[in-house]
Amino acid sequence: ERLADAIRDIFHRLQREMPEANLKQADLPRGAMPIEPEGTAPGFIIEADGKLLIALPGVPWEMKAMLGKTVIPLLSERAGGGALVSSEIYVVGLGESATHEKIADLVAAQTNPSIAFLAGRGQVRVRLTARASTREEAEALIAPVEADVRALLGDWAVPGAVDSLAEALGAILVERGETVAAAESLTGGLIAAELTRAEGASRFFAGSLVTYSTEAKHRVAGVARSLLEEPGPVSEDVARALAEGAARSFDADLGISATGVAGPAEQGGQPVGAIFVGACYRGRVEARRIRGYGDRSHTKAIAVTYAIDLGRRLLLHP
């Protein structure tokens, strides 16, 4: 009944009528202990023979919240102490195998912390995981190995404990009291989406001009028509002009940009996967050519990664 009330309450808050079928979500197996719900979907725990059976809903945001608030604390308590600590190093511009090759000796020698690789979308995360009886001891095991890994990876590794490149960029901007704006073509809003994924983005992100059509690049981002004719919209020159247009339009300190061909067909003489990213900061304007690969979504994700990374590097070496 407590669950049924919670479900009625959700519909009441959303000012929607509740279908009777939703009350089925309050039915539980005999002996089950309900997990505090997030939405209307139920989760529960059954204990039998000293083992736990934990059922969670499939809706990602409900499952994640119930996992974090109830399940993980419970399991951690049952496990009776001990600490498993992870630290991740972000690597941009090197593939998974190339990253592995640079630190292969360390990987072979290490068992605690262990070293794992998580690759995707133009970046590789090197994850160091240590086990110890306390959190502090685990962190002490990780620290010297992390320093060695960072020394071997040099400039490819993003400094600091960051969850994403967007966080790394945001931290520098917030510290300086500065802002970033973007102008994007092939990424179609995904640079902006990545920069605003985490909360607090309003402290450093002004906005983005998604100039998908060639006409919009001139009309909205102020790119000169002559550049759009020659060398054309997918070029270093236009990447630079878009970055400048972004900073100017939003009156932002840093402008970043991406233009390219997501596919499936070539465009303006450029092949599928051609990407140009740009950045401008304190009068300095840069552009870089990247080769994307994979399907549309993967090519765009690579462009997002490199555009944010070019901005980050320009902030560090203006």
Next chain:
Amino acid sequence: ERLADAIRDIFHRLQREMPEANLKQADLPRGAMPIEPEGTAPGFIIEADGKLLIALPGVPWEMKAMLGKTVIPLLSERAGGGALVSSEIYVVGLGESATHEKIADLVAAQTNPSIAFLAGRGQVRVRLTARASTREEAEALIAPVEADVRALLGDWAVPGAVDSLAEALGAILVERGETVAAAESLTGGLIAAELTRAEGASRFFAGSLVTYSTEAKHRVAGVARSLLEEPGPVSEDVARALAEGAARSFDADLGISATGVAGPAEQGGQPVGAIFVGACYRGRVEARRIRGYGDRSHTKAIAVTYAIDLGRRLLLHP
């Protein structure tokens, strides 16, 4: 060796040096038949005792492409004919339980086609799946049931066989030779990303103004400062002004917009989950208030769905 050559070729095309470690990806178990690779990750098929063991890489774009080009055609051939056909109906504005309630009698009565519900992010897909000996027979089984479902769901169902709301909107615009532009705040580029997810978006999508900061809403999208002060940036008035600003900036026929509070904290007197979407077309301007729920990402996804849907409805009933 053929696989090793394919991997060398990929690095050659990307103009990158190939780490020796990448050649490990050409090693296969004895007796395995390689699947034509997409990237460098291997996949293979082993047949034993008349059963197939199929191994595919974990990288989503490589796995999907290998599945579509090699695995599904192979399995379909082995299954020796017969057809399994699905058709999906998009529903916007009704929850999963409410959708179910409207067509519950049909669902209970049907076995071929069967009726399933796939819910998420402000939309529900009703999937009808029929089995028959040919594709034509399966489609003939689906047609009358689909008509019944659509009749019961009325205006909640999106007409036509569409894979997404963006496709439904795009099809109307392409037919009319018209374009859409967006202005978005809480969705941070995700309306643009959704409209450009599928290929061919350049035929109907001009661009989007991602005006995240309040100042950008005035400076870039031309929203009057007086509206930004009262009733404030999260309001019906500003949703309308953003839709107008989008259409004007890009010289587009349809303008759509979203503003709201993704969370975690309330903003300008509006609670977390408050969403206003707007649309303007041929001089008519509309706005609608929606209640979002779930985490940041879920609230934004709901805003994307309703902004595109409001534009679609305004196109159909101008």
